[in-house]
Amino acid sequence: MQSCSQTIPQTFAVPFFFFIITYSIIRDDYFGMKIHKITIKDVARELGVSVSTVSRALKDHPDISPQTKQLVRDLVEKMKYKPNAIALSLRSQRTNIIGVIVPEIVHHFFSMVISGIDEAAMAAGYNVMFFQSNESYEREVMNIQSIINSRADGVLISIAKGTKKFNHIRQLLEDNIPVVFFDRECDEIETDKVIVDDFEGAFNAVDYLIKTGCRRIAHYAGPQHLQIGYLRKRGYISALEKNGLRVDDSLIIPCDSYEAALEVTRNLMARGNPPDAIFTTNDNTAVGTLNAVKAMGFKVPEDISIIGFTDGLVSTVTDPLLSTVSQHGFEIGKKATEILIKRINDECVSSKPITEIVKTELVIRNSTRRI
Amino acid sequence: MQSCSQTIPQTFAVPFFFFIITYSIIRDDYFGMKIHKITIKDVARELGVSVSTVSRALKDHPDISPQTKQLVRDLVEKMKYKPNAIALSLRSQRTNIIGVIVPEIVHHFFSMVISGIDEAAMAAGYNVMFFQSNESYEREVMNIQSIINSRADGVLISIAKGTKKFNHIRQLLEDNIPVVFFDRECDEIETDKVIVDDFEGAFNAVDYLIKTGCRRIAHYAGPQHLQIGYLRKRGYISALEKNGLRVDDSLIIPCDSYEAALEVTRNLMARGNPPDAIFTTNDNTAVGTLNAVKAMGFKVPEDISIIGFTDGLVSTVTDPLLSTVSQHGFEIGKKATEILIKRINDECVSSKPITEIVKTELVIRNSTRRI
DNA sequence: GGAGATATGAGATCCCGTCATCAGGGCGGG
DNA sequence: CCCGCCCTGATGACGGGATCTCATATCTCC
Structure with a gap:
């Protein structure tokens, strides 16, 4: 932890004016003074008018003459006066x-x-x-x-x-x-x-898979105590039912990480009657699934379709590029x-x-x- | 505006009235007015002591008796008084x-x-x-x-x-x-x-490639007006030189995105004498490179090694997993x-x-x- | 009884900007 | 010449706390 960092003093070759600025700062600090920020009083003093006038001029109060307003605005610009946000907040x-x-x-x-x-x-x-x-x-x-x-x-x-x-x-x-x-x-x-409309997102994804001819669609599900995991599964089930497909519980597998997907997919695809599509609860899981099926010699999407959820960066750099549900x-x-x-x-x-x-x-x- | 500051009477000494105030706060809220936050004055009034006493008690000032301090602390806890950070900042x-x-x-x-x-x-x-x-x-x-x-x-x-x-x-x-x-x-x-030690990171990456037997190493470089792009290129060159390899300018190609890498890599690998390794200025570029060479039938890392920079999430989900330079x-x-x-x-x-x-x-x- | 310690209150000040009030200067019109 | 208008100054309150001074009140001890 510590060892990965080292401290190197910077070379001290700076223009002449820098010394002056630095010096005055150090002096103020040495005497325990705060660096002075421009306040409305400074503007008023500099212009030789009262604080009220400056305040009113800045607020475009009708009492103040256009000339004075302009003078104030110019000086405020020049002196880089900014009203103190803290004082404003307090009030x-x-x-x-x-x-x-x-x-x-x-x-x-x-x-x-x-x-x-x-x-x-x-x-x-x-x-x-x-x-x-x-x-x-x-x-x-x-x-x-x-x-x-x-x-x-x-x-x-x-x-x-x-x-x-x-x-x-x-x-x-x-x-x-x-x-x-x-x-x-x-x-x-x-x-x-x-x-996020997790239910509808999942529904649409699975509905799309069915429209492209997939019939045995597996789901890698997230934790069911979280709404997002639960709703995505419900959307998956609902899409199957709407299209008259049987919900096969053995195709609904708890799995929501890249590593888990590698393992789960190897088993799933090795058994008889493997799915022709997998809908995963997030993109990282989808990428794991993708890599696993490719390693087993399956062609994506010809042999098996894969669709993720949460349009992360990873989905834009996989091969093939990952279809997914974007969350905006x-x-x-x-x-x-x-x-x-x-x-x-x-x-x-x-x-x-x-x-x-x-x-x-x-x-x-x-x-x-x-x- | 002004009327809301007048709705809360200022002087009350009896606890009974305090509850009336509380009630009126709720009513104020109902009428869309600013809610009253507990101040040190409320605590003082409620306890029947002065503001100074409360302030001193909270600061553990020696003037205040232990009993009073305890009373103040208890009431502050009960009333959920929090000193106003804005007032504190102002001062x-x-x-x-x-x-x-x-x-x-x-x-x-x-x-x-x-x-x-x-x-x-x-x-x-x-x-x-x-x-x-x-x-x-x-x-x-x-x-x-x-x-x-x-x-x-x-x-x-x-x-x-x-x-x-x-x-x-x-x-x-x-x-x-x-x-x-x-x-x-x-x-x-x-x-x-x-x-970040961009120079050394790049140097180590390229040095490692050479140690694994790579001899024709290309670099996809970032913008040279940025230190990070410049230093990574310098590290690359330095590693080549240290290992007695010739620096081939045709192998240093401006390229720092996934899409650019797809294009650039297709051209690079199609020409005669393609590189046996590519060091990219960031991970996304590395992933583009990886996908491009795989699509052309090259094996990674047998035919060509690829190494990125900036250990992003993408490097943990590619196939094969991407070697990279982590930035902490x-x-x-x-x-x-x-x-x-x-x-x-x-x-x-x-x-x-x-x-x-x-x-x-x-x-x-x-x-x-x-x- | 009076000095001195102890505990507290009352009030001012500061931070900074806003806003309102009151006072007045200067000038023009009636 | 004076009223009224326009513009501006001076002042203070306010917001919420911290902090300091000075004034009390109470109690103790010699």
């Missing part, structure tokens, strides 16, 4: 900060969501305060405490796998901080939610943020919580046959 | 916020870095304000403006590809906001940096944050900027031959 009781908690950022889907959050927040002039629960309940509670303490205006959260109590979320709502769930929600809490993480983040900001602005304070379902999209690449 | 001129700017979060390496940042920041009691430049200079400037406005205590930044001017970074330093670069740095700015993104984020926090706390204010180099690690999987 307005708003921080323009959105707290975001994700289980794990190292996850293509969540990083897409955050990207969407960033986009929408920036567009609306909000800053994003970021937290990671690492799938831990305790950590999540700490994160919420930090959010409360920093007086964020609202919270976006996807709950951790380890979270089974929800008092910390309730505390947010009691403090009148709006909360919007994304992806991983919680039944017990009445608030806005933006979720960016859209989810953006949507959730927009809803949150509306709540913050009380635009729909009296309305009931809404649940927005972001549709999945079937992305047909080359691991499935064509219709 | 202390510290926000306990670290601003973080990454080019793109949807990138395994950067999400690992952010994970490390989150870890270190949380451990030190700092909050992370997150920004994404989307590789755009303009966006980066806006992000820095937001950071300055929100009075963050320090900044961690990996500069965008599109950034060629650095006045915005200088502005941070002039405002006495410490800056630590990670991964993508900038020569012109004298400040702390935590960077988590370590980089953690280290950068620790250095930044030291600077914020003036622990090394007079010391020169340091450049910390985090070593890469060669991860040998199955796309390269064994020694």
